[in-house]
Amino acid sequence: MADNDWKQRLGVVYSTNPDFKYEQAVEPVEETLPPSKQRLLVTIDRRCRAGKQVTLVTGFKGNADDLKELGKALKVKCGVGGTAKDGEITIQGDLRDKVTALLNSMGYNARRGN
Secondary structure, rough: OOOOOHHHHHOOOOOOOOOOOOOOOOOOOOOOHHHHHEEEEEEOOOOOOOOOOOOEEEEOOOOOOHHHHHHHHHHHHHHOOEEOOOOEEEEEOHHHHHHHHHHHHOOEEEOOOO
């Protein structure tokens, strides 16, 4: 499997040097801040959603796995669908008050926006 790493090297110019070793840039893993240090903003959004309302939770600092875990916990407790990606959690419906209360009970520093 180690010899089949050509997909990570796409766009690399061929080298004639026989001693050349390609090294990949290692991306640092972002540490997740503890809940008391997080500053989350819970807002509502209607743009580009055919008039449907969604609750957005923004401001999460941490890795994608912890974001998805928090998103899943919120979706289960609210009993609705949604998604967690690109640093924000989307919950279907206008549940700003409920989501803010849930996040505060989990120990997060959350406040309700607009």
